[in-house]
Amino acid sequence: MIADTRTNAGVDDISVYRKLHMLADSPDRLVFAMSAGNLSITQAVLASLAEGLPSGDPDLPVRTVANAPSMFRVAQLVGEAVHEQRAVIAKALEESQLAPSASMLLGGRIGDGPLKLFRLYSEGNFIECQKEQPFLQIGEMKYGKPILDRALQYDTELSEAVKVGLISFDSTLRSNLAVGRPLDLVVIPADPQGHVVQRRIGVDDAYFNDLSARWSLMLNEARATIPDPPFMLG
Amino acid sequence: MIADTRTNAGVDDISVYRKLHMLADSPDRLVFAMSAGNLSITQAVLASLAEGLPSGDPDLPVRTVANAPSMFRVAQLVGEAVHEQRAVIAKALEESQLAPSASMLLGGRIGDGPLKLFRLYSEGNFIECQKEQPFLQIGEMKYGKPILDRALQYDTELSEAVKVGLISFDSTLRSNLAVGRPLDLVVIPADPQGHVVQRRIGVDDAYFNDLSARWSLMLNEARATIPDPPFMLG
Numbered sequence: 298m299i300a301d302t303r304t305n306a307g308v309d310d311i312s313v314y315r316k317l318h319m320l321a322d323s324p325d326r327l328v329f330a331m332s333a334g335n336l337s338i339t340q341a342v343l344a345s346l347a348e349g350l351p352s353g354d355p356d357l358p359v360r361t362v363a364n365a366p367s368m369f370r371v372a373q374l375v376g377e378a379v380h381e382q383r384a385v386i387a388k389a390l391e392e393s394q395l396a397p398s399a400s401m402l403l404g405g406r407i408g409d410g411p412l413k414l415f416r417l418y419s420e421g422n423f424i425e426c427q428k429e430q431p432f433l434q435i436g437e438m439k440y441g442k443p444i445l446d447r448a449l450q451y452d453t454e455l456s457e458a459v460k461v462g463l464i465s466f467d468s469t470l471r472s473n474l475a476v477g478r479p480l481d482l483v484v485i486p487a488d489p490q491g492h493v494v495q496r497r498i499g500v501d502d503a504y505f506n507d508l509s510a511r512w513s514l515m516l517n518e519a520r521a522t523i524p525d526p527p528f529m530l531g
Numbered sequence: 532m533i534a535d536t537r538t539n540a541g542v543d544d545i546s547v548y549r550k551l552h553m554l555a556d557s558p559d560r561l562v563f564a565m566s567a568g569n570l571s572i573t574q575a576v577l578a579s580l581a582e583g584l585p586s587g588d589p590d591l592p593v594r595t596v597a598n599a600p601s602m603f604r605v606a607q608l609v610g611e612a613v614h615e616q617r618a619v620i621a622k623a624l625e626e627s628q629l630a631p632s633a634s635m636l637l638g639g640r641i642g643d644g645p646l647k648l649f650r651l652y653s654e655g656n657f658i659e660c661q662k663e664q665p666f667l668q669i670g671e672m673k674y675g676k677p678i679l680d681r682a683l684q685y686d687t688e689l690s691e692a693v694k695v696g697l698i699s700f701d702s703t704l705r706s707n708l709a710v711g712r713p714l715d716l717v718v719i720p721a722d723p724q725g726h727v728v729q730r731r732i733g734v735d736d737a738y739f740n741d742l743s744a745r746w747s748l749m750l751n752e753a754r755a756t757i758p759d760p761p762f763m764l765g
Binding site for chain 2: 439440441442443444446447448455456457459460461463464468469471472484494496504507508511512513515516517518519520522523524525526527528529530
């Protein structure tokens with residue numbers, strides 16, 4: 298999962314907010330979420346998840362990411378929080394004729410269960426990442442999608458996939474000022490014993506700067522090797 | 532100017548419609564327009580321009596692209612048609628809670644005047660292409676914008692610019708099913724004596740297919756030469 302950190306309420310109101318969040322990190326579970334859209338909704342979702350959602354029975358504990366029995370149930374829980382918090386805030390914004398939206402990516406594993414990745418919509422419903430389309434995006438998706446469409450398959454090596462994800466972000470960073478470094482990155486291998494990578498990539502990150510410069514150079518070289526259109530030669 | 536030809540009213544209602552239109556081709560003027568957005572608006576705009584807009588004086592002829600004295604006045608005329616036709620159709624769609632929009636690119640030359648390119652918005656106002664941002668887009672812009680941002684400068688050779696435009700369309704075609712060949716292309720050189728190119732690029736166009744295959748191959752090669760992230764090597 299890779300997220301930028303730029304939030305704006307217009308070009309004259311730009312801030313740095315973390316969009317990649319750890320929801321659980323304990324011996325039996327590791328769950329991360331990324332958010333896009335209305336910041337007041339996504340912050341309220343995180344706060345309500347931290348408090349826990351009502352269990353509906355005073356003898357039972359509140360429902361949290363920490364006690365959900367599976368990733369599917371975590372997605373349902375987060376979806377419920379998104380649905381509720383968005384409804385509250387949409388109601389508050391009704392008079393201003395604003396229809397706020399928020400979306401999330403939710404990924405991780407519970408116990409020995411499989412690693413899962415979900416995309417949650419504003420209404421709280423969600424879809425799961427599948428082999429045929431082995432990536433999900435939220436937020437400013439289009440600038441960076443062509444390289445993902447071309448380069449990512451289900452069996453792409455994880456380090457290659459991270460590289461491709463960073464190339465994709467490089468294109469988005471260049472084309473939209475509302476997307477900016479630092480980037481936050483978390484990599485969870487399929488193997489439960491594998492090494493989890495967490496990293497913040499700032500403006501002085503040597504690897505990202507080298508990747509960006511190389512990619513630019515090679516795109517220029519690639520362009521130069523394509524012949525001019527024959528209908529332009531006359 | 533390059534336009535695709537795919538129009539849709541939902542994925543189950545896809546048609547081929549020309550989006551690149553010749554508005555004038557006579558010894559003293561050459562004017563083309565491209566349209567995006569609501570097809571009923573853009574067709575009504577073209578029809579009303581063909582009929583001519585009222586001059587407000589029974590002794591004067593209707594106002595047309597053919598008798599406008601400059602490209603700026605052509606842009607004002609087309610903008611007026613967009614504003615009026617959109618207002619009529621927006622009114623008709625009000626009950627269905629639809630807010631239709633349309634945008635256009637307008638380019639060409641009148642007499643010995645300079646070659647001009649404008650982007651018209653739904654409301655009929657417009658901006659002109661300038662040296663600092665030497666291209667304009669309408670419609671499904673984002674997938675194809677990164678390569679334009681990287682590769683186009685004001686002094687880019689015309690044949691190179693056409694090649695880059697086609698590479699940009701190749702990315703958009705791959706990432707959005709709602710964009711499809713044939714593409715329509717017109718190239719007007721700055722030199723009034725230069726050769727104007729008009730071409731339709733179908734699915735069997737050998738140059739485009741070669742460009743697409745080469746670009747794919749070289750992007751793969753370019754990716755392969757970028758080192759894996761050092762934080763993934765552990």
